[in-house]
Amino acid sequence: MNNNACCAHKDPHKKEPEGVSRRDFLGLAGIGVAIAASFTAIAGIFRMTKATVHYEESRKFKIGMPAEFPVGTIKKLDDKKVFVFADTEGLYAISCICTHLGCIVSPTEWGFQCPCHGSKYNKDGKVIGGPAPRPLPWLEVSLHEDGNLVVDAAKEVKKGTKFTV
Ligand code: FES
Structure with a gap:
């Protein structure tokens, strides 16, 4: 063994x-x-x-004093992705982010056009062509206590809402 x-x-x-x-x-x-x-x-x-x-970081930002926006102003704030307009009825802000897939629209004679897939919006931001599902949002404009105008990109307002000082 x-x-x-x-x-x-x-x-x-x-x-x-x-x-x-x-x-x-x-x-x-x-x-x-x-x-x-x-x-x-x-x-x-x-x-x-x-x-x-x-x-989230606040989407409210100052855009300047009212005197910087005389009637006829069309200002594109590239870094904020917002257009600011001033006409005889007041001042207003429209988002320049296309509601299709988020490209930045450009102003045209008749409104706005998206370079990505061809969406078209009239001057009020209403869709007039292309795949965009919704109009460009109008954004709240208000006055800060220091006298500056403020746009809140997180607050949509009814189309046609204009701010007067
Ligand atoms: S992102 Fe503007 S049309 Fe597609």
Whole structure:
């Protein structure tokens, strides 16, 4: 009979190979998992204390003093993506973001045209051609306490709403 094949008759004087035994390894692995789980739980607690709501940057911006917008003004504020007009009835702002897929429209003799897919809008922003599903929104214009005009790109107003100082 081969003595090496039988585990029950281990030689008590025979030395185990150096290194980590299976039992030690499993014990260390268990401790590692427990530590990782604790860190995850603690991180979760800290995460819960933080608000998950992210506030968007305000879309209200000053455009200048009323005297800068005499009757006949047509001003495109490229960085704000807004047109500002002044006529004899007042001052108003229309978004220049195409309601189809968001390209920037350009002013024309008859209104606005989108360079991307050809949507056309009349001077009031009403769709007169192309795939745009909605008119260009008119935006709220108000006066700041410091005397500057303010456009709120997040507040749509009824078409034809004009601000007078
Ligand atoms: S984005 Fe203006 S027509 Fe498509």
